[in-house]
Amino acid sequence: MKSRARPAPPDPRGVMCGQSPVSSLTFGPQETYKERPAIISGHESGQIIEWSITTQRAKVSWxxxxxxxxxLAWAVPDKLLSQGRDGMVRVWTQDKNSWTCIGEIPCAQFVFCDSAVTRWNNEIKLAVPSRETSHVDVHTLDQGRLLSQTSVLTPGDSLPISDLSHTLKPPSTETYGMCMRLCTFVHRSSGPRLLVAYESGTLTLWDLLGNVLLNQVKGHEDSIMAMDYGVNPNSDMITCVTGSANEVIKTWQIDKDTFVEGPSVSVTNPGISDIAVRGDGRIFATGGWDHRVRVFSVRKCSPLAVLMYHTSSVHCVCFAPDDTLATGSKDGYIALWDVYKDK
Structure with a gap:
């Protein structure tokens, strides 16, 4: 019996051009996405652009x-967080057709490590790469204070947006090297957790509130360049996906604060820039140095599709609340894809 041929990968359903290389993406907040589908892009020039997905045109750039x-991420539905290599995380609020900065949180300069944000009880926890190598600063953004803050930041101001709660410090700066990627998640049986990937290839799991290193594993021989996680809807098992400068992509199940190595896959060309796990935890996408976007199943790490549109390195990938996939590249283009929405 002949097996059915895999369908050809789709073309993008839409393309937007931001001129400067695209370095980060996030879709509009889930609470408002259905009524006002939007995507926010960050660029190597320092520009941030809000796009309408309906018209595929820029609404505002600043x-x-x-x-x-x-x-880029959302602290609450109408407060956008952005992190730059200038050493600042900024909080933005929208007023009609403009965005204004209402607060800043310092972080490491000239690094490529992203920050991570999660909500816990009535607080918002923000983890940022510290200006001390290999350390992570954990800030508390008071939700009531954040929602009531409407004044505009001017140079030299220090608005009370956050308080530094504590700093996560691994046993040895020399052993771990720089922080490369951060991810936070909340497991209902254990509370907030923080995944930290390091320059040494080490992957660590921290108790975000208790300031405790719970577990670690040597994930890759090279620096971990990309990381994301997903939750299995049937078992609540957390799966972390990691990639590096080589061609191997690995998965890790997190069971009772312990890493269990899962299936892995090797791609044709080395270099993984970014990884995004879809909201249902069933598939993930990668952006590659070879200009390609690849889609895999989470459970078996099996290849599902290779998407080809970009003409330069794919720097960022992300999924929308409706499972639309967005990809951003050094070529300055943002592509929107409909892939495996029924998987």
């Missing part, structure tokens, strides 16, 4: 940072 924008 200078967010003096260096490349390496991370």
């Amino acid at each position: 200078p967010g940072h003096t260096q490349s924008v390496i991370w």
Whole structure:
């Protein structure tokens, strides 16, 4: 019996051009995405652009940072967080058709390590790479204070957006090297956890609130360049996916605060820039140095599709609340894809 041929990968359903290389992406907040589908892009020029997905045109653009924008996320539905290589995480609020900065949190300069944010009880926990090598600063953004803050930041101001709670310090700076990637998740049986990937290839798991290193594993021989996680909807098992400068992509199940190595896969060309696990935890996408976007199943780490549109390194990938995949590249283009929405 002949097996069915795998369908040809789709073309992008939409393309947007931001001129400067695209360095980070996030879709509009889940709470408002259905009524107002939008995507926010960060660029190597420091610009941040809000796009309408309906018209695929830029709605507003503003200078967010003096260096490349390496991370974008939502603190609450109407407060955007951005991180630049200029050593600042900024908090933005929208007023009609403009965005204004209402606070800053210092972080490491000239690194490529992103920050991570999670909500816990009535607080928002923000983990940022510290200016001390291999350390992570954990800030508390008071939700009530954040929602009530409407004043605009001017140079030299220090608005009370956050408090530094504590700093996570691994046993040895020399052994671990620089922080490369951060991810936070909340497991209902254990509370907030923080995944930290290091320059040494070490992957660590921390109790975000208790300031305790729970576990670690030598994940890759090279620096871990990309990381994300997903939650199995049937078992609540956390799966972490990591990639590095070589061609191997690995998965790790996190069971009772312990890493268990899962399936891995090797791609044709080395260099993984970014990884995004879809919200249902079933598939993940990678952005490669070879200009390609690859889609895999989480459970078996088996290849599902190779998407080819970009003409330069794919710096960032992310999924929307409706499972649309967005990819951003050094070529300055953002592509929107419909892939495996029924998987």
